[in-house]
Amino acid sequence: MSMDTVNRRLGVEPYDIDKYDSTGYRSFVYKYRTTDRKTIPFMLRETNGKKKIGKYMDLVAYYDPANIAYRFESRATDSKVDQKKFNLNVVVTIVTVVVPSLLVYLGIQKTTK
DSSP states (O other): OBHHHHHHHHTSOOSEEEEEOTTSOEEEEEEEEEEEEEOOGGGOOSSOSEEEEEEEEEEEEEEOTTSBEEEEEEEEOOSGGGOOSSOHHHHHHIIIIIHHHHHHHHHHHHHHO
């Protein structure tokens, strides 16, 4: 397949250039997300559960000098795209440590005046 055909089939342009050499061989990186299955552990069966968006992955497409794809490779991403925007551990820490400490501090300040 040509690069245009690959881009049309995937529905996106390449995210980054992986390698480019002087002979014309090159590889491009496409970003995608996997689909996982979320289930209750003791109810695990082949067909139950809900679809859940999974982690980010890289699809590397290798092209020859004639601009024809000759190999595809999927690998775990090394970018920071995979970081969560909402970290539950931070929220729990704030609620259980910082808020009570702040309330104690404000209580001490109020009683000393």
